Amino acid sequence: MNRNAVIKGTGYVLVHGPDFVIHNGTTQTTERVVNPSSEYLTALPGHLRSYDKAVNYPPNQVYIGNLIPEDLAAYEFPWYDKEVPGAERYGRFGEIMPQDEFLGLVQACDVFDLVFLEKDFTAGVKEKLSAHPLLDDSILSRLKDGVSYEDIKSYVEEKHAEPLYNQGQLVGYVKQAHDIDASLSAHVLLENLVYKASGVLALLHLIKSSGSAKEDIDYVIDCSEEACGDMNQRGGGNFAKAEAEIAGLVNATGSDTRGFCAAPAHALIQAAALVKSGTYKNVVVFAGGTTAKLGMNGKDHVKKGLPILEDVIGGFGALIGENDGVSPEVNTDIAGRHKVGTGSSPQAVISSLVTEPLEKAGLKITDIGKYAAEMQNPDVTKPAGAGDVPEANYKMIAALGVKQGAIERSAIGDFVRDHGMPGWAPTQGHIPSGVPYLGFAAEDIISGKIERAMIIGKGSLFLGRMTNLFDGVSVVLQKNSGRRDGASVADLKEPAVRPVIGIAAEGSELGREVAYEGAALAERKGFKAIVIEGEDAHRKMEGMLGSGEIQAAVTMHYPFPIGVSTVGRVMTPARGKELYLATTTGASSANRVEGMVRNAIYGIIAAKASGVSKPTVGIANIDGARQTEKALLALKEGGYDINFALSQRADGGIVMRGNDLLTASADIMVMDPLTGNLMMKLFSAYTTGGSYESTGYGYGPGIGEGYDKLVLIVSRASGASVIAGAVEYADQLVKNHWKRIAKEEFEKAYKAGLKEILASVKTRTKDIDAGLPGDEVSSEAPEVPCKEIVTSEIHGIEVMDIEDAAACLWKQGIYAETGMGCTGPVVLVNEVNEAKSREILVKAGFIK
Amino acid sequence: MDLENQKRVKEYAEQYGSENLVVLLGASEGEAAGLAAETVTAGDPTYAGPLAGVSLGLKVYHICEPEIKAEIDEAVYEEQVSMMEMVLDVEDIIKEMSAIREQYTKY
Numbered sequence: 043m044n045r046n047a048v049i050k051g052t053g054y055v056l057v058h059g060p061d062f063v064i065h066n067g068t069t070q071t072t073e074r075v076v077n078p079s080s081e082y083l084t085a086l087p088g089h090l091r092s093y094d095k096a097v098n099y100p101p102n103q104v105y106i107g108n109l110i111p112e113d114l115a116a117y118e119f120p121w122y123d124k125e126v127p128g129a130e131r132y133g134r135f136g137e138i139m140p141q142d143e144f145l146g147l148v149q150a151c152d153v154f155d156l157v158f159l160e161k162d163f164t165a166g167v168k169e170k171l172s173a174h175p176l177l178d179d180s181i182l183s184r185l186k187d188g189v190s191y192e193d194i195k196s197y198v199e200e201k202h203a204e205p206l207y208n209q210g211q212l213v214g215y216v217k218q219a220h221d222i223d224a225s226l227s228a229h230v231l232l233e234n235l236v237y238k239a240s241g242v243l244a245l246l247h248l249i250k251s252s253g254s255a256k257e258d259i260d261y262v263i264d265c266s267e268e269a270c271g272d273m274n275q276r277g278g279g280n281f282a283k284a285e286a287e288i289a290g291l292v293n294a295t296g297s298d299t300r301g302f303c304a305a306p307a308h309a310l311i312q313a314a315a316l317v318k319s320g321t322y323k324n325v326v327v328f329a330g331g332t333t334a335k336l337g338m339n340g341k342d343h344v345k346k347g348l349p350i351l352e353d354v355i356g357g358f359g360a361l362i363g364e365n366d367g368v369s370p371e372v373n374t375d376i377a378g379r380h381k382v383g384t385g386s387s388p389q390a391v392i393s394s395l396v397t398e399p400l401e402k403a404g405l406k407i408t409d410i411g412k413y414a415a416e417m418q419n420p421d422v423t424k425p426a427g428a429g430d431v432p433e434a435n436y437k438m439i440a441a442l443g444v445k446q447g448a449i450e451r452s453a454i455g456d457f458v459r460d461h462g463m464p465g466w467a468p469t470q471g472h473i474p475s476g477v478p479y480l481g482f483a484a485e486d487i488i489s490g491k492i493e494r495a496m497i498i499g500k501g502s503l504f505l506g507r508m509t510n511l512f513d514g515v516s517v518v519l520q521k522n523s524g525r526r527d528g529a530s531v532a533d534l535k536e537p538a539v540r541p542v543i544g545i546a547a548e549g550s551e552l553g554r555e556v557a558y559e560g561a562a563l564a565e566r567k568g569f570k571a572i573v574i575e576g577e578d579a580h581r582k583m584e585g586m587l588g589s590g591e592i593q594a595a596v597t598m599h600y601p602f603p604i605g606v607s608t609v610g611r612v613m614t615p616a617r618g619k620e621l622y623l624a625t626t627t628g629a630s631s632a633n634r635v636e637g638m639v640r641n642a643i644y645g646i647i648a649a650k651a652s653g654v655s656k657p658t659v660g661i662a663n664i665d666g667a668r669q670t671e672k673a674l675l676a677l678k679e680g681g682y683d684i685n686f687a688l689s690q691r692a693d694g695g696i697v698m699r700g701n702d703l704l705t706a707s708a709d710i711m712v713m714d715p716l717t718g719n720l721m722m723k724l725f726s727a728y729t730t731g732g733s734y735e736s737t738g739y740g741y742g743p744g745i746g747e748g749y750d751k752l753v754l755i756v757s758r759a760s761g762a763s764v765i766a767g768a769v770e771y772a773d774q775l776v777k778n779h780w781k782r783i784a785k786e787e788f789e790k791a792y793k794a795g796l797k798e799i800l801a802s803v804k805t806r807t808k809d810i811d812a813g814l815p816g817d818e819v820s821s822e823a824p825e826v827p828c829k830e831i832v833t834s835e836i837h838g839i840e841v842m843d844i845e846d847a848a849a850c851l852w853k854q855g856i857y858a859e860t861g862m863g864c865t866g867p868v869v870l871v872n873e874v875n876e877a878k879s880r881e882i883l884v885k886a887g888f889i890k
Numbered sequence: 891m892d893l894e895n896q897k898r899v900k901e902y903a904e905q906y907g908s909e910n911l912v913v914l915l916g917a918s919e920g921e922a923a924g925l926a927a928e929t930v931t932a933g934d935p936t937y938a939g940p941l942a943g944v945s946l947g948l949k950v951y952h953i954c955e956p957e958i959k960a961e962i963d964e965a966v967y968e969e970q971v972s973m974m975e976m977v978l979d980v981e982d983i984i985k986e987m988s989a990i991r992e993q994y995t996k997y
Contacts (some may be wrong), residue, residue, distance in 0.1 A: 076938075201939055330894070341936075389973040427922045434977070441976040 047317035048369035048522065050324070050361040051252020052481035054105050054135040056354040056468070057144045058097075060090040060334060061207035062531055063353050066232065066333035069340050087210075089340075091349045093140045098125035101419045101466040102354065106133030110482060111463040121421045122348050132175075134585075135481050136247035138354070142208050144239065146171050149214075150184040151239040151288050156231055158197070159214035161188030175247040175577045178554075180290055190216075204228035223273040233332045237268045238285055240330030240357040242475075245289040248328060248359030250576050253544065253586055255558065259361075260322035262286045262296035265309035266329035267299075267471050285330075294326070303416070303475040304356075305329070307499025307515045310477070311730035313362040313811045314372035314517070327477075328359035331470045338469060339426035351422045356473035360480050366542075368590055370487040370519050376403045378498075379517035386512045392765070393440045395498050395516040397446060403518075409442040410461065410518070411492025414479035416500060417467045432472075435498075436462035475499045476516075487521050488589060494520045512546055543571045543769045544592035546579040551736065551758040560765025571596075571769045587751055594752035594772035596740070596765060601835070601861035601868065602628040604844065606746030607641065607715050608755050609648035611739035611771055612725035619706040621725075622649045622657070626718035626741040627755055628862040632845050635803045638670040639677070642684070643796075644745040645710035647787050651780035652771065655677075658687035660698040660708030664717055667697050673803050680794030698742050723757075726764060735760045739767035743775060747788055750781055827857040832870035836880060838889045841867045847888040854882050891929040896939035899930050903946050909997050913950040914958065915987075918978060923952050924986035931994030947996030952987050954980045 045528070064070055064086060073080055096102060100117050103109045103126045117124050129138055139147070149157040168185050171177055194215050197203035203215035210624070216235060220226035221837060233796030241264065249256055254880045264282035269591040271278030285807035299309040304331060332355065339451040340350050378399035384390050400407065413436065420430040435668040443449040449457055467474035476497040483495040500514040547557035554575075562572040572592065574583050580600075596657045602608075607628030624645025631637040642659055649657035659674070661667045674696075678684045686696045687708030698707060703721065713721070719741070726735035741755035752775060754768045788796075839847045844860045851858040851871065856879055859870045871879045885890045891899075903911055903947065913930045917923035927950045934941040951958050954975050959967060 385970075387970040387974075389970060392973070427919075427925065429919050437977040438973060441973045444976060445973060454976075877904070 044318045044320060046371035046375075047314040047325075047362045047366060048365050048371050049480060049484045049519065050254065050363040050366070050369055050488065051248060052361070052484065053244050053246075053248030053251050053328075053359040054107065054133075054478070054481060055240065055247055055357040056096075056102055056105055056136075056138040057141070057240050057243070057331075057357070058093050058138060058354055059141050059144070059333065060350075060353050061141060061210065062236070062333040062355070063090060063340070063350055064338040065205065065207055066670050067336035067338065067340070067352075068334045069337050073341075076577060082344055085344050086337075086340065086350070089344050089348070089350045091353055095349070096354060097131055097138050098129040099351075100124050100126050101421060103129050103133065103139055104466040105135075105356070105468075105478065105731055106137060107135030107481060108133040111466060111479075114464050114466055119420070120424075121126060122351055135251060135355075136244070139243060142167050143160045143170050143174070145206055145208060145214065146185055147177075147181075147243065148221050148235050149186060150177075150181050150237040151242055151285075152235055153284075153287075154219060156217045156219060157184070157206075157214065157235060158189045158194065158217070160191055160212075162192060163213040164188030176250055176575075178290075181288060181736040184288075202228055204232040206232075206626065212260035220272065225271055225273045225276050234268060234281075236268050236355065237332040238281060238288075239267060240332070240355050241266070241281065241285040241328060242288045242330070244328050244330055244357030244359040245285055245291070245326065248326065248361055249289070249291075251582070252361040253572050253574050253582065253591065254324065254361060254363075255561070255573055256290050257293050259286070259291045259294045259319050259324050259326055260589040261313075261316065261324075261455070262291065262294050262326040262328065263309040263313055264296065264298045264329060264330070265305035265327060265472060266298075267300070267302060267305065267334055271446035291326075292410060296326075301499075301513060302501035302503060303471045304501030304513050305516060306475050306477040307497055307517065310360065310362070310372065310480075310497060311374060311377055311515060311517050313360075314374050317364055318374060319465060324361060324363045326359055326361055328357070330357040330470055331355040331473055335470045336354050339422060339428075342426040343422075346425045348425055351419070352469055354468050356468040356470050358477055358480075360477065365522070367524055368488070368522055370484050371522055373518045373520050376400065376405070376516075376518035380500075380512060380514040382511060384512075386510075388438055389442070391512055391514060392442050395500070395514050396439055396496065397442055399516060399518070407439065407446070407448045408457075408461070410494050410496045412463060412483065412486065412495045412743075413439060413461055413498065414463070414476045414483070414495065415498040417463070417465045417474045417476070418469050418479045419465050419467060419474075422469050430465070432462060432465040433458060454688070467624050475501075477620075480519075483519050487519060490491070490521075494518055540570050541593040541773050542591070543569065543772045544574045544583050544586055544595040545571055545765060545769070546574040546583040546595055546597040547756070547765065548577060548579045549598055549758060550760070553763060554886050556760075556762050557765060559762035560769065563762050563766035564769035567674065567770060569767065569769050571765075571766075587753075593776045594754060595744075596754045596756055596768045596772060598754050598756060598758055598760075599863060600744065600755060601863055601870065602744045602753075603746070603749075604629050604632065604860050604867075606630070606744045606749050607637075607644060607862070608744050609645050609742040610718060610722045611652070611742055611767075612649070612722065614704055614706040614725065615728070616701075616705040620709070621703070621706040622647070622652075622710040623718045623721050623725075623742075624710050624712050625745075626722045627713045627715055628744055629715060629835070629841055629844075629867060630746070632842055633804050634714060634842075635666045635669045635673065636800050638666055638714060639673045639796075639800060641714075642670070642674055642710070642712045643787055645790055646684070647745055647780070647784045648742060648775070649709055650787070651775045651778045651783045653774055653778060654709055656685050657709035658685050659710045659712065660687040660689070660696055660702060662703070662711050662713040662717060663699055664713055665699045666714070669803060670712065671697055673799050675887065676799050677791060677794050680799070682791050682796070694827070726757075730802075733759055735764045737762070737767075738764055739771040742768075742771065743780070745784060749784075752776065752780065824853045824854055827855050830857045830872045832857065832859050834871050834876040835861075835863050835868040836871065836876070836883065836889065837863060837868055839867055839869060840888075843888055844869065847883055847886075850886050850888065851879055851882060856882070891926045891934070891939065891940075893939040896929060896934060896941045899946070899948070900940050900944065903948065908946050908948055911948050913948050915950065915952045916974075917952065917983075920979060920982035920986040924990055926950075927987055927990040928994065931990060931996075937987050945994070947994055949995055950987070950991065951997050952983050954978055955984055955987060
């Protein structure tokens with residue numbers, strides 16, 4: 043039996059479209075035909091929300107993942123007059139795009155020269171879109187230069203074009219694609235192009251949040267309610283492939299699945315089955331939305347003095363992939379379906395979708411943690427007389443439970459609260475249908491909040507006038523059963539069969555492609571690497587490390603805390619031998635000699651975890667080498683087994699000279715991180731002239747006591763081969779249980795008296811290195827102010843002074859942390875305090 | 891009540907005679923049931939559909955009202971409606987429906 047497919051990622055987008063509400067929503071277009079001077083149409087513009095209001099609206103913030111459904115339940119109903127403080131355009135699942143930028147995206151999605159935008163408008167939009175984190179040149183270069191206002195007017199007034207508006211201004215048009223064919227009229231094309239653009243946006247966010255490479259997607263299933271084709275094949279279809287083309291999914295093909303609101307659930311089951319059967323590895327289920335349903339319940343909203351709440355177009359995407367032993371499974375063995383013979387009473391419908399499949403699987407109604415059926419936002423539906431749709435569904439499921447004897451009648455309320463959620467999705471048919479919960483479901487299952495969720499899709503087929511039958515399907519998501527050998531999910535967060543290494547290489551001097559080339563190269567060598575894109579790649583990377591989705595990450599800079607530094611690994615020219623440089627970035631200690639002693643241990647850990655069972659250790663002949671030698675000898679004497687190397691030079695010894703570096707006389711060369719960094723550059727780029735690092739394994743993993751994240755550094759000049767080398771390095775560390783090795787080495791060193799040795803080193807070096815800032819701070823430590831989020835980096839402080847600089851800020855009541863940035867030590871403060879902190883640090887002489 | 895349904899009700903009334911027609915509703919709450927009932931008795935209160943200004947005064951009931959429940963085979967009712975009966979606020983629905991019938995039903 044094949045294993046269930048899993049959910050590897052989700053994306054959710056909203057597009058704010060107030061002008062689309064007025065000009066393209068069918069409630070409004072119908073009213074304009076029936077009653078053009080109606081009170082409703084006159085009052086409507088005064089009820090439209092600004093973009094900011096739409097962003098701040100609590101249900102919208104839930105949709106893009108900035109709030110969770112439980113947060114929404116805490117807001118007092120109704121929600122239309124509530125705002126989320128500090129709400130943002132981007133969330134962890136996606137974004138809320140403003141209308142002007144979206145019009146630009148619509149044009150970028152048009153491959154038949156049908157969409158034209160005004161010149162100045164285009165220029166403004168182009169600039170805004172170029173700042174979008176997910177739109178690259180392949181999409182932005184599709185924007186045209188723009189046309190004149192007169193041109194737009196003439197097309198709209200004389201040539202049956204559909205006008206496009208922004209903030210009440212005519213800014214463009216969509217042309218008809220055929221003189222007679224109603225299927226290619228400007229009206230239909232506008233709806234289809236808006237649909238396409240929102241679908242593309244959903245795809246882009248999905249790819250980003252899943253951490254997958256675009257090249258890895260094999261198949262895409264579009265599951266909306268739209269149709270494209272000409273008069274000879276009105277629903278010819280394959281929106282899916284058209285959207286995949288713009289999104290750059292070069293290895294995908296696809297198809298459209300339709301079924302009114304039930305289509306996403308149908309598509310989810312199809313995707314899971316395609317993956318489970320082995321036909322495809324990565325299948326995307328996705329949909330955008332279009333203009334028709336905007337303002338659908340507008341009359342009721344205006345009548346009751348509410349804003350038009352249906353002013354956003356929704357889109358979503360989910361990536362269904364092969365079982366990775368961790369991500370939540372789509373269990374296609376528990377799939378309900380409303381059959382032709384089922385009947386249309388609510389009772390028959392809910393039985394067929396909920397209780398029948400559960401009974402078959404031996405489960406009770408209460409074994410499902412959360413149900414997601416129609417997740418319509420009640421703020422929209424209640425004033426329109428359609429009630430609270432999610433609540434009604436939960437009550438029906440509970441009532442069925444009562445009939446079956448699974449719960450008491452008096453417990454219906456509890457069931458609704460515990461197994462349900464408030465609705466947060468826009469009311470565009472397929473968009474609220476079960477799938478809005480996929481993203482949260484995956485998180486809730488991984489975090490252990492729930493064991494299982496059921497996604498239910500229901501559809502009203504009568505709208506197409508082909509049948510009066512109802513429709514629906516359902517499927518269960520569940521905790522991953524782990525590896526076949528019975529290992530638990532927790533075990534898998536440690537080495538999996540094949541470790542997955544994330545590459546977050548934004549900002550390379552060699553271009554974005556280098557990360558992909560590196561990943562491909564690593565893949566060919568049998569390692570698994572995925573590229574993490576976007577300007578918030580680091581945050582994403584942290585999330586993936588935390589969730590166990592990746593076991594290690596390769597990145598270009600990372601603020602390691604003091605105490606952590608990186609062990610580089612290079613290929614030396616004289617003997618073609620590998621050399622571990624301990625260390626190359628970060629700072630093991632503010633004290634030079636203590637740092638170098640620690641670096642020796644870090645080097646041993648990295649080498650052993652890379653498979654060198656008895657690595658030899660040498661100390662580079664630099665300032666502090668002799669004291670380091672003494673300390674390490676003392677450590678060996680105390681019982682810590684250090685295998686010292688001998689210099690190639692005639693006079694031997696464990697302090698190494700320049701030629702020992704070239705021949706790699708020692709496996710591990712101990713030095714301070716600044717020297718290490720210099721060496722790293724030389725060894726990686728000496729054949730290329732310096733601007734391109736072509737050999738070796740990069741600056742290596744950050745190692746420190748109790749530091750349990752595996753983050754490896756490469757530089758902005760690291761080429762694909764070095765990135766691939768870093769992936770290999772990471773893979774070995776994971777497979778060899780680096781964390782366990784690190785713990786063991788520290789334990790052994792402490793047993794041998796590391797603590798005392800370091801203490802004596804520090805007092806002695808004070809005399810030797812007179813004039814260097816020492817440890818005075820600890821004697822009179824200021825009180826640490828309240829912890830706050832620190833994101834602003836202040837550079838330019840000497841590494842030896844870094845702790846003093848932080849303490850100096852504490853004294854002034856500013857919370858500060860120290861860390862190691864890519865260019866040296868940094869003090870981190872809250873961005874609000876940055877300017878003041880700089881002032882203080884300048885005054886105190888820490889920075890210029 | 892949606893425009894298509896209003897049209898159908900109006901056509902049936904013309905075809906079979908208003909006195910021979912009973913409209914059965916399945917709305918999920920009192921207010922919605924009341925609005926639909928008003929539409930087929932006093933006329934479309936939203937003035938949007940074919941029944942705007944047309945007072946048919948039809949007999950109208952909700953499926954959960956006792957008069958209708960008594961007409962239906964117990965086993966069938968149990969299988970088809972009992973679950974929703976548990977979910978809906980039947981009392982509120984009865985209240986709304988009775989009020990509309992008292993006011994507007996002509997038959």
